[in-house]
Amino acid sequence: MPDTGFQQVGLKVDRRLTLLENAIKKHQYKKDALLEILHTAQELYGYLDRSLLTYISKLLRLPPSHVYGVATFYNLFKLKKPGAHVVTVCMGTACYVKGAEEIVSTIEKEFNFKRGETTEDGRLSLFVTRCIGACAMAPNAIVDGETIGKATPEEVLKKIRTILEAAKVEAR
Numbered sequence: 001m002p003d004t005g006f007q008q009v010g011l012k013v014d015r016r017l018t019l020l021e022n023a024i025k026k027h028q029y030k031k032d033a034l035l036e037i038l039h040t041a042q043e044l045y046g047y048l049d050r051s052l053l054t055y056i057s058k059l060l061r062l063p064p065s066h067v068y069g070v071a072t073f074y075n076l077f078k079l080k081k082p083g084a085h086v087v088t089v090c091m092g093t094a095c096y097v098k099g100a101e102e103i104v105s106t107i108e109k110e111f112n113f114k115r116g117e118t119t120e121d122g123r124l125s126l127f128v129t130r131c132i133g134a135c136a137m138a139p140n141a142i143v144d145g146e147t148i149g150k151a152t153p154e155e156v157l158k159k160i161r162t163i164l165e166a167a168k169v170e171a172r
């Protein structure tokens with residue numbers, strides 16, 4: 001394996017890093033596998049921070065500015081650590097037509113933040129995504145990993161409130 005200097009970029013050596021290295025190895029350190037590798041990294045870490053992007057750039061021998069540019073170009077990559085709870089609303093065509101925008105704007109209004117952001121208290125993040133492959137159940141929203149099909153703004157809000165309330169009780 002090439003000398004990647006993972007300690008220099010501040011990454012902890014753990015299972016996620018091993019899996020990421022294996023994925024990069026599988027792609028034979030090819031530069032054109034960058035998108036694929038960014039996907040894998042996000043799946044493993046939940047988001048792509050600067051240290052992770054620097055690390056990937058070293059492994060693929062690409063300029064960090066290029067890797068960062070690709071990661072910021074595609075809005076499916078998250079560059080900041082998400083909040084404690086995450087809502088993702090599908091904005092693919094079927095979901096959009098069936099009212100996904102209303103779900104997103106209702107959440108934005110209710111919690112006073114915008115899609116792609118995290119509330120100031122760090123408790124909730126809101127993301128939108130492309131088609132998640134469940135168009136028959138459109139519109140779809142995913143709240144902390146649980147998919148709500150044929151979702152309504154009220155239903156999604158209720159779910160979010162329940163989760164936030166439960167987290168508050170747990171923290172007491």
Ligand code: FES
Nearest residue numbers: 092095131134135
């Ligand atoms: S468009 Fe939302 S699941 Fe396909």
